[in-house]
Amino acid sequence: MIDMRSDISRRAFMAVGAAAGVASLGAMAGCSQQTASPPEPANGAQATEEDEGGQAEMAQEEKLYVVDTFMPKPGDGKSFLDDYMKTYRPMAEDAGMVLVSSTVAPPMWLDNDSNTVQVVWALDDIAVACWAMSSATRYNPAYVEWCAAVRKRVVSRDRSYFASEEYMEVLNNV
Template sequence: MDDTKVFVIDTVVTKPGRAREFVDAYLGGYAPGARERGMTLERIVVSPPVWLADESNTVTATWVLDGAAGWWAMTWRGRSDPAVRQWWADAAELIAERSRSTGANVDDLARLGHV
């Protein structure tokens, strides 16, 4: 049984005072489709740990996928889904900057490299 995990990390710096609104939109609008693409939300972390009214918060969402196969399946489904691009376009008014990265536990790298 292959129990490797791939992590997808969305890091979003919100526009000042918009973090709570972004998190609500992300959970209500983005997360359901992500779950359909095989992603499991591990956590959302807000930094600093207070809703800022006049400054930006950084929101970090960590998703988990089942190994390389799960990552590829999610990637291809997301790339061909115009709803994903539309959601991010609609959310742009809440976002100052965003990035996405992927990673894995160091002990899983050898197994993940054999796809």
């Protein structure tokens, strides 16, 4: 029996995904007869009150998002994510970070190529939570040891910080 998973690459997965996407484009493009209800606000934002025109205003979201993106060495995606959640997650949560999501691309574990693992964290605000997180991890020997071990397991690593557009006004008013 041939293990098809071990022979697929990221490029091959995308080609198969593109073909499947074209086949299901009709349903995805709204050809369904059902009317969808309006989507819920993203990222936990909540509708507040309606203005005179009946439009709901969105509550300002004052969160900072920390996005960790890793490309583990080929074949190590699942093990890497498991170790990340077992080792790093408790340190991050102890430092005040809240796990928002973890995603993997392509959406299957690759044996001969690298997955991309992305983990999104939220911090309540930059004034308190961000600096508390930074000092709680930076001087923690377990965190330093974890970072050193990660360098040996990944092809690339990136940490980015994001905020909602509404929060930018607060962040830029320094």
